[in-house]
Amino acid sequence: MKFHPHNSEQLALWDAQILKPLSQRTGYAESPYTYERIAVQVLGSYRDHDDYRDYLHMIGSEPLYKWDMLFTGMPKEILPETRAEVQKILQIHKETPLSANRMMAFFHGANLFPLKGTIYDEQYRETFKLWLAMLEERYPKLQAPNLHRFFMDLVKWSAHYFPRWIAEGRFNDEVPRVLWYGDAKETEVYWLYFLYMYGCDVVVIHPTGDDIFAPYRLSLPVHRLDEEIPYFDFPFEKPRRLRTVAQKASEELQETIYGEHSLHYPWKYRDYAPQNRILQTTYDEIFLLAREHTHIRQGFEADKTNVYIPTLFAKIVGVSRHKEEYMTRLKQLVDDEWTYTINQLPAVTRQRANMQFHYRDASVNGKLQPEKMMELAVWPYKRLAIALQKGLASAIIRLIEEAPIERLASETQAQYEHYLFGQALAIPDEAIQLFQRFDYAYRSPTVVVFYEEAKGAFTREDAVLLKLLNMLGFDILLFNPTGQRDIEAYLSTDFYDTHWLEEMSFTETLEAILAHRQKPSLNDTQTKIRTMFKRFLN
Known part of the structure; x- marks a missing residue:
């Protein structure tokens, strides 16, 4: 029986996902046997260090997790006959180097694989071959003296854990859940990686932020917390926290004002991942929504990890017959401090480096x-x-x-x-600076692209830039007075609105529009008259 595990993509939710039976995880299938494996390094700490210790105590003491806490100590004893068989094979390999297949056959024939005779033996043999190949990348031809310890530990620990896991039914709609905390020796790192490749759930926690796999060019998905702190022993006993009356009152006030169900206070979603939802609007609505806070727009919401931002993505073709209004609206957009204006194309060069x-x-x-x-x-x-x-x-x-x-x-x-x-x-620096200022629930940055034929042609690279910025929550507005093709050559019209105005023009320039002085409206004139009368009467 072979397993086909795939890693969970929801690293921030690993502690809930790992409690699910395999059959309830994403992508589960019985033939071939496929399931979602929880594999993550949780590096760093919450900003509140006491909360972090409480959290570690909770997951460590909760029976539902059924952890194998391997960091607490693994067995050191190995049967003399087992040790002799391993030494015999390694001596043969030293004298006449064995291929991965032959070495696997020797170990299997010497009954050094704990799952021989079970339906899980095939998975163990395949994992052993992958483990050998991985070791050989670091130690060519598997000839380094310290590899003796690697093989001894693998055989010893496999013989201790795998039969117990099978006897406990740990492969019936679940896999062993391995927890490791803190640093690890090289042989321990390769053992953890063996379990990962076999298909176990593997969680590694390290408050200092150190990646224990990186020095050996191995990789396990990483979920980083807010900050890195000095190492401390795993809290098997509930940590004691003594807080002052003032601190408790402050925390209660924060919860009252800034709790999950409160209003959208500043930077509430700073740790969330932005995802956009494109709004379909009329031409006139664009200029109203562009200044409106995103949390007021239809469709704004957030879950535990994502904030969903309603955005504008529109192409305005031609020029309005109401020229004064068209110029005024465009000038107000460009003059806004939240606008990144593109008038020279391409806005970004093609990256030539081999990626x-x-x-x-x-x-x-x-x-x-x-x-x-x-x-x-x-x-x-x-x-x-x-x-x-x-x-x-x-x-x-x-x-x-x-x-x-x-x-x-x-x-x-x-x-x-x-x-x-x-x-x-x-991404240009101007856009990155706006992204840094962007508080997802408030003003959305706007990219205004004004197309002039004399100032370059729209490119595929520009389309990539605009689409990515829109996915980050930016409003994208393309003004094309000429009606010529630009973004539609590279991006499907499913991803943006197109608004056709009454006239096509080949003489409009952004410079002229920005220099245009708005004529006073009737309301402005009436206001000035009333002001003059008030001054006269006073």
């Missing part, structure tokens, strides 16, 4: 991971707050998965994904 290896390094089992993207040397957004980096990385992953930008006939799927990945790392 193949960066894309690979940011992936686990072929899927991009936000935490690994943030660790790349080419990741240009490291100066942003961690929460913003995670939100941006998640949006880039969605951009690549949803693939809204037209793929060229000459591109392979891999080339297309690498292209999007590279372009997503080239």
Whole structure:
């Protein structure tokens, strides 16, 4: 029997997901046996360190988790005959190097595999071969002296745990749940990785933020908390917390004012991942909604990890017959401090660097991971707050998965994904600065693109930029007085509205519109007259 586990994508919700039977997890199938595996490193601590210790105590003491807390100590004893068999095989390998298949056959023939004769033996043998290949990448030809300890520990610990797990029914709609806390020796790291490759749920927690797998070029998905703190022993006993009366009162006030069910106070959603929902509007509604707080717009909501932001994405073709109103509205948009204006195209250059290896390094089992993207040397957004980096990385992953930008006939799927990945790392500084100021429940940044034929042509790279910014919660407004094709050459019209105005014009320039002085309206004139009379009467 072979397992086909895939990693959970909901790393922030691992503690709830891990309690689910395999049959209730995402992607479960019986033939072939496929299920969602919980594999995560939880690195760092909450801002409230006492809450963090309480949380560790809770998950460590809750019987429902059925943890195997391997960090508390693993068995050291090994049967003399077992030790002799391992030494015999390693001596043969030392004299005449064995291939992975032959070494696996020797171990299996010597009854060193604990699942021999069970339906789980095939999975163990396949995992052993993968484990050997992984070791060989670090220790060529498996000839390093310290590998003796690796094999002894693997055989010893496998013989201790796997028969017990089977006897306990741990492979009936569940898999063993392994918890590791703190640092680990190299042989322990490779044992944990063996269990991960076999298909167990593996959770590693480290308050200092250290990735115990990184030094050995191994990878387990990472979920980073708010900050890194010094190491402390795992809290098996409930931590004692003595808080002052003033602190308790302050906490109660914070909960009253800023609780989950309160209004949208500033930066309430700073740790959430932004996801956009495109609004369908009339032309006139655009200019009303552009200044409206996002939490007032229809469709704004949040769950435990995401905030869903209603956004505008519209192309305005031509010029209104009411020229004065058209110019005034556009000038007000461009003059707004929340607007990033693009008048020279292309707005972003094509990234020529080969992204193949960066894309690979940011992936686990072929899927991009936000935490690994943030660790790349080419990741240009490291100066942003961690929460913003995670939100941006998640949006880039969605951009690549949803693939809204037209793929060229000459591109392979891999080339297309690498292209999007590279372009997503080239967001202009003006947009990044607005993103840093963006409080998701309040004013949404606006990108105004004014197309002039004399100022360059719209490119595929521009389409990638605008689509990604929209996915982050930006409003996107393209003004094209000429009616010529631009974004529709690269992005399906399903992703934006098009509003056709009465006249096409080839002479409009943004410079002239911004220099235009608005004529006073009747209301403005009446107001001035009333003011003059008041002054005269006084």
